[in-house]
Amino acid sequence: MANITKKVSWSSRGDDPAQGEGTPLLNGATEAARCTTRQFSGGNIFRIGRMSTVDLEEETNTEEDSVLSRPKEIPHNEKLLSLKYESLDYDNSENQLFLEEERRMSYMGFRCLEISRWVVCGLIGFLTGLIACFIDIVVENLAGVKYQVVKQNIEKFTEVGGLSISLILWAVLNSVFVMMGSVMVAFFEPIAAGSGIPQIKCYLNGVKIPRVVRLKTLVVKVFGVICSVAGGLAVGKEGPMIHSGAVVAAGVSQGRSTSLKKDFKIFEYFRRDTEKRDFVSAGAAAGVSAAFGAPVGGVLFSLEEGASFWNQMLTWRIFFASMMSTFTLNFFLSIYHGKTGDLSNPGLINFGRFESDSVEYNLYEIPIFIVMGALGGVLGALFNVLNYWLTIFRIRYVHRPCLQVMEAMLVAAVTATVSFAMIYFSNDCQPLGEDQAEEYPLQLFCADGEYNSMASAFFNTPERSVRSLFHNPPGSYNPLTLGVFTLSYFFLACWTYGLTVSAGVFIPSMLIGAAWGRLFGILLSTISSSTATWPDPGKYALIGAAAQLGGIVRMTLSLTVIMVEATGNVTYGLPIMLVLMTAKIVGDYFIEGLYDVHIKLQSVPFLHWEAPATSHSLTAREVMSSPVTSFNRIEKVGTIVDILSNTTTNHNGFPVVNELIDHNELGKICGLILRSQLIVLLKHKVFVERARSRLNQRKLQLKDFRDAYPRFPPIQSIHVSQDERECMMDLTEFMNPTPYTVPQETSLPRVFKLFRALGLRHLVVVDNENRVVGLVTRKDLARYHLGKHGLEEMQLAQT
């Protein structure tokens, strides 16, 4: 329905350059320079490079016309860039206000800033650890209650008959839990769906994902993940913990909460995108370290995902935050487990410590590990392809919140059903022993004193299942059980990821991998006749888990370290590294990692490390958006308001040019001003006329800009009267006087490098006389990607 209302405004949009110039701006502010159209003569200077495999001539005009006359609608696909996403401003605006503030600040002031950065990092670690601890304990208890109830019910009905009732009870319990979580996510904060790692990855890349680091998101995320794990879905709580860490960081570093309308008046200096990004990367690291007990892995995760802005001090601070979060988590868990202060308690290691004799591996096992890595790559790619199609289907057809909730509930019910059926028909009974830590052993039709081995994999939270697959002694599982489990869990996990619940994919992938890895280990020992040379299948479970996880998410360095730390075992560094390398190489041959697939499907303008390989022939002139909307140094308020409220363009950065005499002429660049700055200026009514009339008016400070950050009011909420429209505004003081510029002939990879390394939002393209000819933004760069037919271009779309 919303689509239809929007359509009206779209049909009359002036994105045809000629039309745009013809449309008179309100109030007849014609003397200001804006929308200057330049048509470049001599089209032959545009080289199209490797893309020019198709002839240029035929029908271009008719097609162009039809395209421009009405908005074209296409089904959602991966080759789109959404208008919804904007860039973050990592470039510092060195305007006069900034210089003044810096002059005022004493040496001590800078020292204090440095100290408060450390304080903030410590707080981030502490709070993230607390949240992780809360999630851990609540999930454990809720799941405990649920499994206890179901277990008692099953025991009762095993005796008197009517097990289908237990099945229904289990399914209903699961659905109810999942419904609560899903309703929260679907109706209150859809951005909290999924693992959150793709979103954080985008944020660190410099994309502003709306609402991703808000308090509300955090609350929904935590509640949602508790519900979905307790609801027995094939999910883990690790991804959401990372997201939570990032939100905590963004909140703490700002010293206020806009959602709660509470301002503590601290850390005001950090209210900028650059500082916030540094803290968010610390928060993500703290999240990883709380989720896996892997502080170094956390730092490396942040490094891997957002490495364009790295320096030593920041690394050290991030490491501090990570360590604090592990410490907090361990400390509170040790209290919870009744061993206060025992921080090195092995029970705190996430996936259990491997005993020293089961961790041995030999040179001849390395090729086997590599084969397992390749297998993990293939299976991971299969997972990603299936999930890709499923996600496209979901975006196209299952987009209404109530449908999404229903889908999640159905998945929960089916998960319970499949698990129950597997357990019911399994004949694999194993003796109960001291060494297995089965929380909820189910006997069912097994002999007394034995438990159903399938139940130890299905009738448990996924994390515990991983642990028992790693550590249960040889012979605890039948090969058949493991095979069936792998198969069914693979499809369940693949189906589950992308539902409108907040849940991560780490643990399910590890579980799949651990199951087939263990199977692999058992088969190896049956094939080879010699007995003692193939020890513990738990070792192969670990390698399998690493392979599968690497095949799905394609992380490298950080994942190696996370796996090593989460199992408390440095000995496996080499095999895990080899396995992850192979899995990535093999998997990348088929499809990208799951997170990248989802980032693409969300149409996020994501900048990878490098520009596409064959793009050197493209120049800034071809890449840029060409008729630039720009302002004069001293600009009429009416013009500014009109341009800002023009919904069809919705630009965020405007070059400021010197006074123009002829309107068809391009202006020389003097600076760059942002929409957010203009809005603050309009709100405070910083007009030339007012300054003259009231000399004692308070001078605007940088603080006024920070107070409005990060939610600048929309232009519609600012009232400008008819009289004020005639006033003038002097932008000189507020604009960034030295924006980055490039000449027109700069190649795309060069522009790309500047953009990626400096975290730019706008890059002005100038001709040889320093006149503004175009503006390069993130979306202009992100649309190029290397496809099957060479360089391809993505389209912009309204989503």
Next chain:
Amino acid sequence: MIVLNILGCLVTLTLFNSGRASTFGVDTTALEPEVSGDGALFLVNNALHSLEVSDYCRELLHIFAERYISYVSCLVTSVRPVKICQNCYIHFSILKEMYNNISSDQVGPDNVSCHDSLLRSDRLMLVFQLYQDQQQIWTTSNCASCLSEDSLSNVTLYYMTVLNQSLTCFEKNQEQGNHSILCKECKTSYRGLNELYGRMEKNHSLCLDIEYSMSITRGLWSKTFNCSFPRAETVPVIAVSSFMLFLPIIFYLSSFLHSEQKKRKLIHPKRAILHSNLMNIQDRSS
């Protein structure tokens, strides 16, 4: 059936365990001279001998050796059926007492402490090592939880009687070829045993003996007599499961057919003029 007989024998033996312990004591004293007449001990004689170890300590060592032997031989003979805790707890307690004597710093009649001379004066520290091993066995078999105040705890004795009831019932009914009568007859006593065991498990008052006897009994019940629950309701479970599995198919089909497909509106960015050509090329090629 053999297992059953062994079990029956096992239970009757429990009642006489104190008597057995004393007989073993006698046996071991007979073995003792052989050990102490060992060549190595013989070599270290005269001056060296009296310098190193006092007579008092030698005496202690001698008693320790006796008790050690009796204890170990008790363990070995009680291995099957497992009756380690019941049979050997007296042996262990006196061994422990002796070891405590040796290892304590209290001074004997010659004004010497045997702690250093017996336990720590050589690299091997044999006495210490031997005692450690035995203690390890004792803790692993968790015998302490079946004992209270140097004798079998009341719970353990009660468990033994309940176990005995079940076994007698098994014995009485196993004559018939069909075990269904046995399953019906002995259900109450067996269930009582099972519940008692469950309670004891919760209280952590299980030791190896009890665990073993219970697992044998459970094996009899479930495997030999085949009294576990049959898998009887396959049809309803399959029916409910397939109904559940059917729901998502309906859901996806209906949302595919009825839900309006979400379309994206394309937006054409402002470009230098020739750029639109390039866009069109891409449109066609992709």
